[in-house]
Amino acid sequence: MASNKSNKLAFLSMPAPASYVAGLGRGASGFTTRSDIGPARDGPSAEVVAEAQAKRGEEAEVDPEQFQDPDNEYGLFAGTTYEADDEEADKIYDVVDQNMDARRRARREAREEAELAKHRAERPKIQQQFADLKRGLSSVTDAEWEGIPEVGNLTRKKRRRDERTFVVPDSVLVGDRAKGEYENALDPMQQETGGLETPAESGTLTNFVEIGQARDKILSLKLDQISGTATTSGSATSVDPKGYLTSLDSVIIKSDAEIGDIKRARMLFDSLVKSNPKHAPGWIAAAALEEHAGRMVAARKLIKMGCEQCPKSEDVWLEAARLHQNSDAKVILANAVQHVGQSVKIWLAASDLEQDVKAKKRVLRKALEHIPNSVRLWKETVNLESSPADARILLARAVEVIPLSVELWLALARLETPDKAKAVLNKARKAVPTSHEIWIAAGRLLEQEAYAPEKSEAEREKELSVVDRTIEEAVKQLRRHQVLLTREQWLKEAERCESEGSPRTCEAIVKATVHMDIEEEDRLDTWLGDAESAASRGRVDSARAILAYALRVFPDKRELWRRAADLEKAHGTRASLDAILERAVHHCPQVEVLWLMWAKEKWLGGDVPRAREVLEKAFVANPESEQIWLAAVKLEAENGELGVARELLVRARTVADTERIWMKSAVFERQNGQSDLALETLSLALKKFPKFAKLYMIQGQIHQARKNYSAARAAFAAGLKAVPKDTTLWVLASRLEEADGKSIRARALLERARLVNPKTDVLWAEAVGVEERAGAPAQAKTMLARGLQECPESGLLWSLAIWAEPRPSRKAKSVDALKRCQDDATVICTVARLFWAERKVEKARQWFARAVGADADLGDAWAWWLKFERVHGTAEHREEVVARCVAAEPHHGRVWQAVAKDDANRGRSTSEILELVAALLTQ
Incomplete structure (x- = not known):
């Protein structure tokens, strides 16, 4: 163990081989740093690295492109010889590719252009977006350029301020510290003298001369601002002492921004007048x-310089006169006249x-004398003359000097x-042959002469015919001189004549020109439109003349006669209406309405015998006319001739024999208390007309x-079986059951009625009423909601829904109702009643007028409107409502029909029915 350890330590102490690369065996590439190799040591060479990899059994990396043929290294025929025929083939293929590309190039380029245009349309350039605005800059005037405001900071970014810090001086700190202290000791000098002393040699002397000069300067600036009370004459200035303080109140205190704008504008204008002194604006x-x-003094000085620099500009002189007082302005204008x-x-x-008037003259x-051909000067001069003779002399001279002025000729005439x-107008016509105003003035003059009091009727008609010939000649002569006024222009001239009190001239112009520039098939519609348009503007004579001409061309048109009769009824007299209707029935004897209108007007005028004669003539022309028979019966019945009326009904049933005549016969007997006879008549009528x-x-x-009740129930049941689609029968049958105390049967009847007649708002409203009368408000509200679901645009149901809401939410409900049915009169009337409940009188009156x-x-x-006016209106308001109601002659309404058809109210007029209905209504 000891020997192994010693060997290991000896190995570690040995120097590394010359070819050693740290980490190369683990795959790291060799690299060295200056700390490793020292100042002049190189790394291992490529051979050394390859030798070390070979010792470790690693294969050297081979570059795949190292041995490639640079001429033909890829492709199917790699490695073969590239000969001349190969080059020729490549050229042929290139030509084929070019031809194929040229064939597809047009479609490809078109597709690319379309895609590019689509892209530009979706994302246009900024330059294209503002192209129209850039073109519009060419029309910007100099004044508009000068009025462009300065561009401020629109980035909404806060600019970074230069936050520099400075050292605060010690004097500031000490002064701020001593600012709140109080001195509680006297100066030694003051203690010795016993008082205060101002040393003369302290260096703080007061300059009273400078103070006076500053005061005078401020006072002079204030006096310059008093333009209303100051007058300048040379170097002397006089001020009105009484109006001085008052005029000081009118001085406008300008803000800093406005003062800055004025200064910049002053600099711009100063540069303008210096660079271009001949520019008057x-x-x-x-x-x-x-x-x-x-600064009135500066303004007058500038405008004076402007007069010197631009003496030929009238605007500069006029501005100078405006800026000066009266006496100075006269001098300025006297100088202006010289230039x-x-x-x-x-x-x-x-x-x-x-x-003074004399001075003006x-x-x-x-x-x-200087401008003798100025029409305006002549007119102003003539207007100053108080004597017609002097004015006539001036105008005679004026037309000699300016013979082409139509205004002067007409004024002289x-x-x-x-x-x-007449002589003046003849001269004017020769001098100005292209003026239609002169011809029209001649026609008006002839009309004025014709209506002289001493003229008889024959003479008047003869002279009025001259007016027609004059206007006809005017149209011919103007056309000869190439003056082609349009048809609309002539009609405007006709309306102008009417407004100036010349109705016959108006009629003559219409006769001569209303047929111009119209296709033959469009004449009737065009003339009807012209007449309606003129009547809407209050030009009754023009509308009457247009209809009269149309009736001469189309005497058998029923609509034209109706329009003419309605126009005379609204704006004419009873005699003119009678004349129109007499002509109408002569040309259209088969039109029953015209006969009835004529007979009614005679009856309303109190001429009952004449009304009978009209109806007799109508019988001759229309022997089987139901309306004429019933009109004759009504005439006799209303005048107390019941026997004659009954005989007429018997004859009518024989001659005409219509279901309506049988019904009127039964109603007549019922109204006169003959119920049994009425039932017999009904029995006979039902055999003939079982579906009525x-x-x-x-x-x-x-x-x-x-x-x-049993017989009534049987009658209604038979009617429902014969005519199940009639909603009024279902409602009457339901009300019969209610009157008999059987509300359950009334509900059942209405349920069956809704099945037979779906989406009928009257049946739903009646069902709601049944529940309310039965004392079931919750059930009534549910029924109303169901009705609105089935009939969402019913004004009747929406009106009930508004009143079913609590008071705070009625206004919101009315808004929903108006959105659903905007022009429904019932809803509009309900909204008016809501305004009435809120005591908004004027709004309620406007909405009532809108409802009718x-x-x-x-x-x-x-x-409802009359009831409202009884509470909040005056007598004039109530009379207006009654008069308009009588003219409208209403026939419908839930309460109105019940009152009007009541036998007790037979023979009552429209105004009387209105009073009765208003009395029955409850808010």
């Missing part, structure tokens, strides 16, 4: 800046400065007598009024 802008800054004597603005400004007449005015639901309704209602505008046939909305 620069001087004006510089003076305006000083005026804004409150720009042809400027109308300068002369008008000088005239405005004068306070003197200035304007002087202006006319207005001042002349009718005979002389209203017959079953009347029969059931008669039995119900007699308390004969959405559906004027809903009588309940009119009644």
Whole structure:
């Protein structure tokens, strides 16, 4: 053991072989550092390393590319000889590849361009995104360039401040420490003298001269700002002592930022006027800046320099006159006239400065000497004349100087007598043959003469026909002189004549031009649109003239006569309406509506015999007309002729024999207390018309009024079997069961009705009402929710849902209702009632008006509005509601129909029905 240990120690003390590389046997490559080899020792060579690897049985690494042929080291034919035919083959293949590539190049390049365009469209360059804005910069004016604000720091990053520290002097520390201390001892000198003493030689002398100068400078700056009360004349300045303090209140205190902006702008304008002193807008802008800054003296000085540099610019002189007081402005404008004597603005400004009318006239007449062809100067001069004779003389001279001014000719014609005015207009027409205004003025003059009080009717019509011929000649002459006014322009001129009180000239223009530029097949629609548009703008005469011309072309068009009659009914007199309807029935005798309108207007006018005559003529033209027979019956019944009305109904059943005539016969007998006769009539009618639901309704209602519930139930049951799709029958049958105290049967009937008539909101509303009347509000709310699911756009159900909500949540419910059914009159009326409950009077009034505008046939909305106006409106408001309701003649509404069809209210007018319905409604 001892020997082995000693051998080991001897081995470790032996020096390493020269070829030894530490870690080479473990795969480490040999490397040395300077600490290992010393200053000049190299590592082992490649041969030494290979020898050491061979001793350890390791194979040397062989480079695979060491023995490769650089000419042909890869490929199928590697190692073979490359000959001339191989080179020729390679060239042929290259040519083939090029040809194939050229064949596909067009499609490949097109595909690449499409992909590139798609990529550019999805991700355009910044330059392309702002290309339109860059093009728009070409239209930016100099003023807009100057108005571009300074670009600030928009990165939203806080700039790093240079936080440098400095050593605080000891004097600052000591002074800050002694700042809060109090001195409780007197100075020895003060103790000796017994008081305070200011030494004269201490070096702190007060300079009163500098203080006075500073005070005077501040006072002069303040006086410069008082532009309203200061007047400058040479070097002397006078200030109004009374208005001084008041004007000081008007001085605007500017912020630091605004002062900085003013300074920068002043520098820019100063550079502008120095670089381009002949640029007048620069001087004006510089003076305006000083005026804004409150430096009126500087502003006047700048504008004075501008007048010297740009004496031919009228804007500079006008700005100078504006910046100075009245007396100085007169001097400035007098100087301006010397340089720009042809400027109308300068002369008008000088005239405005004068306070005396004579002085104004003197200035304007002087202006006319320099600029005799200015229409504006002549008009201003004429306007100053108080005497028509003097104005006439001036206008006569004006048209001699400016014969092409239509305004002056027309003004002169207005001042002349009718005979002389004709001569003036003739001269004007010769001087200006392309003016349509002169022709129209001639027509208006002729119309004015025709309506003179001393003229008879025949003379008036004769002279009015001259107006038509004059306008026709005007259109021809203007067309001859290549003045082609469009049809719309002529109609505008017609409306202008109407607004100025010349209806016959308006009509003449329409007659002569309304047919222009229209295709033959579009004439009717175009004229109807023109008439409606003119009536909507309040131009009734224009609309009347258009319809009159259309009726001459299409005398057999029913729609035209209806439009003309409606226009006369709304805006005309009873006589004009009567004339239109008489002509209408003459040209369209088979149109029953026109006969009925004519008879109704006669009846409303109190001429019952004439109404009977109209209906007799209507019978002749339409012997089997149901509407005319019923109108005749109503006329006789309303005037107390019950026997005549009954006879007419008997004849009508024989001649016309329609289901509606039989129904009206039964209603007539029922209203007059003849229930048995009404039931007999209904029995006969049901044999002829078993599918007419209203017959079953009347029969059931008669039995119900007699308390004969079984007979009424049988009548309704027969009606439901014959006409199961009529919802009104189901509702009447349900109400019959309720009246008999059988709410369960009423529910069952309504359930069957909903199965037969799905998605019918009236049936769901009736079911909700049954539950509410039965005292089951929870069941009513559930039924209402089911109804809204089936009829989500029903205004009736949404209205019930709004009132079913608690008061705080009604407004939110009304918003949902308006989203679902925006134009439903019932919902709008409900919203108006909500505003009424919140005492928002004006909003409620607006929403009530909106409700009747959405559906004027809903009588309940009119009644709610009248009830609202009774509480919050005036007498005028109530009268307006009643008048509009009477004009609309509503027929529908849950409460309105019940009141209007009640036998007790037979013969009542629309206004009376409105009052009754409003009294029944409860908020």
